Amino acid sequence: MHLKEELNKQQLKAVEFSGKHLLVLAGAGTGKTRTIIARAAYLIENGANPSKIQILTFTKKAANEIVERVKASLPQSNGKSLNGATFHSWCNQLIIKYPNLFGAANFTVIDPDDQLGLMKMVSGNHSEVYSKLRIKPQQLLDVYSYARNTKKNLTESIRSLVYKGKEDNDTEYEITAIKPNIEILLRAYQKKKMEQRYLDYDDLLLVVSTQLKANAEARKLLSQNLDYLLVDEMQDTNPLQWELLSPFIEICNLFCVGDDAQSIYSFRGADFRNVHQFKERVPNAEVYKLEKNYRSTQEILDVSNWLLEKSPIDYNKQLQSVRGSGEVPQLLNVSDEWQEANWVADEILKNYTDEDRQFSDHLILSRSQYYTKTLQAVFIRRKIPYVTYGGRKFLQAAHIKDLVSLLRIVNNPYDEIAWVRFLTFWEGIGEVRASRIMAVILADEGKTDIPILLQGAIPGKDGIKIAELYNDVQKEKGKVGKMVDIAYEAMSLGLAFRYRKDWIEKRKADFPVLKLLANSYSSLGEFIGEGLLDNAEKMNGAPVLSESQLATAEEKDHVIISTIHSAKGLEADVCIVLNVSPKSFPSSWSLDDIDAIEEDRRVLYVALTRAKNKLIITRNTASISAIHSKAIPANAGQQTDGAETYFLTAIPDGLVLQETIGYDFKSVKDAPEPNKLDLSSGMDFS
């Protein structure tokens, strides 16, 4: 069937928009993704060059999905050269594609772990300054990143992140006192990044946007290669991303979609003014709205609408279901996490066996990655297949980074973090010796071959072994998969020993997958940069690569466990939202900050609107009764325990069906007598 026939009038109007720039304001479940897909297909069908269309999303997963679906809707291979990417990986591609323009071609992209490592190094080198601060390296990085993403100055960024936005005299005094020291450390960090040819995630955007802003030639070059820019999740763009986008107003046609009620990334500087002020900021722009919800039954939308109505912010939104009425959502009270997890497992197994639902019809959502640990343990025990979205990525696992460190130094010999990691991997080399060896290599400035230097700096057989390994890997520079093979062959013994606790169970199987992943890249630089920015999900502890990377179909039917933040754009027949308890919604972190509370409300809103037919909300009774037993605290107005702000405090009766589960003592009583245990058997003392 043709895509066009699947669109409603509003969607079609957006898809066939013929003006310059368009913002589509689309509520949850109103066919946002379908519209962006249809727009791309429409453009290509009407003669646009697919290689001059760029789709931008926030996750690689979303990008891949959109591109695949556009291609599937087009005859033959018409959409073959269509490109979809995250903001970050798109910038990375541009940096690689135009090495002279951006001048950062041989730089190494570093992930947050590496950034932290680098910041720790810097803090160590400036211990006299660092010791005066009671701010940890991670927090320094947060301030740095926040400042660059929001375009705020250092003082304001410190205020927002370290002092929760306070503006009193004491805060002022403290900020003035610590700011110079923070500045020293951040400058040192920047200097080190430059020396070692590193780009952190923010740099990717900054390098490109700075050049585009300053350089007319750059704009001209890009305008020759780009006609249409399609941006998903516009409400989550931050000032830095806006700065990146704004030169493209002149260069090409913008087609942006977003929903202010789903803006949940303000901690990363997201600014929904990019949506609200679109018309003012973008000349020749139009704004269209999509309002009909195709995803959920009306009962599910009723709860979601109710939640937004309670907000002091006016979202001007009432989702209406096209599909009509269905089951009333369920609100389940449990007394602890294990009970919750077991109930969820029961429910899924029941749906699977009795109701003809598949595992993949279930989506389980949680505020934090951490919270799903119990659930995962129960799922493993009860053999329910699952994938987790969000959280640690495949390439960020320690054992993978150990191996990749070798590839990184081959790619960029200035990469100190990788050098330290690689060298300390070997028995007998610690941090101190590693930095000494590194100093020799860096001081040589590429005059001597690195294997020779290695052999000179490391005495004995180890030196020869390490030098040979480096040499062997370097020889295969074009073939990334081969390099992984060689590295693994030499390092597997050491890896097995280092991670002996869970080597067989958890880690060993990752390396064949790493090789597959490596094989899908044509150059080492791409593998290291792009691979880092790519999502590889984990299934029952083992990595699962997206379909474009892995040809063989893995077991497809699995429950999806996701953080709410990673679940944007997902939907499922049955959706279970975990632990919607006081102190969690809103989170106890945000109790004294109205903006944070409202962001949490939107987080919950995103979660609720994922469900198609069956919505189940769980919460912990322990924390509910804690609230009620305390009544209204006498010191109201100071520290609250969340009772006043808890989102579900006054949920109207008809909106959800409540159920409370407790331990079932009966089944314990009826259980058969256990057999007697005798530990003295099997031993003859004579």
Next chain:
DNA sequence: CCTACCCAAGTTTTT
């Protein structure tokens, strides 16, 4: 100077 072991603390959300 390296490693292994013990004890303590503390857990949002993502590219």
Next chain:
DNA sequence: CTTGGGTAGG
């Protein structure tokens, strides 16, 4: 229950 910091022994 994992991570990190600190210490003792090699």
